[in-house]
Amino acid sequence: MNGLYRRTWQALTFRSQPFFSERRSGKYHRDSYDFMKLLGHCRTIRSVQELHAQILVEGLDQNGFLATKLIGKYVELGEGESKMGTARKVFDRLLQRDVFLWNVVIQGYASFGPFVEALNLFDEMRVSGEPTNRYTFPFVLKACGALKNSDKGEIVHGYVVKCGLDLDLFVGNALISCYSKCQDVETARKVFDDMSLRDTVSWNSMIVGYTLNEREDDAIMFFHAMLHNQADCLPDDATLVAILPACATKSASQVGFWVHSYIIKTGMEVGASLGSCLISMYGNCGHINIARDVFNRIDNKNVIVWSAIIRCYGMHGLADEALNMFRRLEEVGVKPDGLIFLNLLSACSHAGLVAKGREIYKKMEAYGLERNDKHYACMVDLLARAGFLEQAAEFIEAMPVQAGKDVYGALFGACRIHNNLELAKEVGEKLFILDPENAGRYMILASMYEDAGQWEDAAKVRKLLRDRNIKKPAGCSSIEVDRIHHVFGKKDETHPFTEEIFDTIEKLERLMEEDFEPI
Incomplete structure (x- = not known):
């Protein structure tokens, strides 16, 4: 016996003594049907291991139906490495495997990881000569999407076409999802348009x-197209x-x-x-x-719901309401997550509640939550926005991790607000390395130089912007008409009703000129 089966056998030794004594006396025998029923009732990984040991003793470990059920239970109830590790060992020991068994293990990897193992197993399946079916590809494509591996997704898509499953509804849906997660939404749309059934x-x-x-x-x-056409x-x-x-x-x-x-x-x-x-x-x-009315009507409020309402109050400057909601959250016993603290810190920052923000920041430790770059950036913004630029810089120096572009960006923005050119120059040099494609950083520093009358320095920054061929994103306006969102920019003539829009503007201008009476 290898280590896996030795441990499984040991897990059984105490609880299953009656079974073994009956078996040795020839009074008791279980077949695959019995074990299938028993596995269906298992609710803990320990009970699965005990039945697994009995299956080994009965010599039924090569039974395909039992192996499939065992693998499913290990995936369902296992934790950590035992979730897929033990399931894979059961699979590897089988001498004969059908497509259903392959699919079950691939599905497990695609759902719980490591995702790359789903792709490796798919390749192994093809090499073994086992034919795939319409259930194989959705699992493999799910793993491709999770890894954002567009190259592998295209290869799998080729196999789909080769197998004649490109018009299958479930496979088509999996292809759309895969390409979308791989940031190739145009190909996803092409797959959608080519589907004969949706x-x-x-x-x-x-x-x-x-x-x-x-x-x-x-x-x-x-x-809207879904509502009108389907x-x-x-x-x-x-x-x-x-x-x-x-x-x-x-x-x-x-x-x-x-x-x-x-x-x-x-x-x-x-x-x-x-x-x-x-x-x-x-x-x-x-x-x-x-928004508050919707919140009040939700019966089972989880941490995501609380986070949404706290963010709602915070983004509109209602920091006191956001903090009150946080107190209520604590009173009902919901454990906050990092996102809730991020929303609270942001609310305190925009309201100038420095002392309260510090208190919230420290409270993360009490909940055992790990801070990330966004939490640090919020704290820097809290201090710097309130005018404590030196304290913000000291905070960055004391951070346990290397500060990123969000952290320095928060300090840089506050330098503009409080017109601290010296610190802005120092922070700007770091941002030009950490965030070299952000045109706004260059424009802010150039404007600060111009405000200070340092025209040569301003020209150098603008030249650097041109030399690096960094373009500032074009601004745009938007309006919602009859539940349709229209976006347009300066001198934009791409809208399908451009002529009607400009005709209307000209008519309005004439009406304004006619109604205008100079004093």
């Missing part, structure tokens, strides 16, 4: 893909959870209102996931009272 998951996957790739306007437009594919809760973040980012209140109305009309339950999305959307659109 379901709600297909539409949801594309909406999520656009949102993940910061194309919220496309996500909203696609949502009577058989009505939105479900997953659709709404996918579209609400896009509404929140673009402050598309009309679409958000429609989504909320749809939820009420259909009687859909507003749980933690959907509720937190609604709170974030209303918060971004400035409807704080409605």
Whole structure:
């Protein structure tokens, strides 16, 4: 016996004495059907190990059905390395494996990691000559998406086409999700357009893909297309959870209102996931009272819901309300996470509550939470925004990790507010290395030099900007009309109704000239 089976045998020695005594006397015998039923009732990893030992004793370890059930249970109940490690050992000892067994192990790796093992096992499966099926590829594509491995995703896509499964609904949905996570949303859209059959998951996957790739306007437009063109594919809760973040980012209140109305009309339950999305959307659109009403109506409030309402108050300068919500969170026994503390620190920073911000920052230790670069950046912003620039610089020096662009960026912005050119020069040099493509950093420093009358230094910074060919992102305006978000820039003629828009502007100008009466 190897180490795995020796430990499994030892786990059984005490609890299973009656079974072994009966077996030696020939009074008792279990077959694969019995073990399948017993495994179905297992709720702990220890019970699975004990039954595994009995399966070995009975000589049923090569039974494919039992092996599949064992692997599934180890994946379901295991922790850490035992989740996939033991399951893989059971798989490796099998002399004969069918496609279902391969799929179960690949699915385990694709769901719990290491994701690269799912791809390695898929390659091993192909080399062994075992044929794949429509269930194999969604698991493999899921692993490709998790790794953001677009090259491997394209190779797997080739195998899909070769196997004639490119028109399969489930495989198609997996391809959309994979390409979206690999930041290739154009190919994901092409897969969607080529599908002969689509379901709600297909539409949801594309909406999520656009949102993940910061194309919220496309996500909203696609949502409208789903409503207008697909009577058989009505939105479900997953659709709404996918579209609400896009509404929140673009402050598309009309679409958000429609989504909320749809939820009420259909009687859909507003749980933690959907509720937190609604709170974030209303918060971004400035409807704080409605966000609070949604919060109050959620029965089982988890840490994500509390974080959403705290952020809602904080982003609108209502730091006292955000802190009150945090106190309520502690009173009901919900353990806060790092995101909640980040939202609280941001609220304190914008409200100038330096002492309270320090207290919140220290409280993270009491909850055993690890601080990251964003927490440090918030603390620097808190101190520097309030005018304590030297303390902010000392805080950076005392940080246990190397400060990143967010930390120095917070200090740099405060230097502009308080017109501290000397410190801005020092911090700017670091940012030009840490964040060399950010044109705004160069423009701020150049403006500070100009305000101080140091024209040569300002010219050097602007020349550096040109030499590095760094372009400032073009600004744009946006407006929401009939639940559709329109974005346009200066002298923008790309809108399909450009002529009508300019005609209307000219008519308005003429009306204004006619109505204007000089004094």
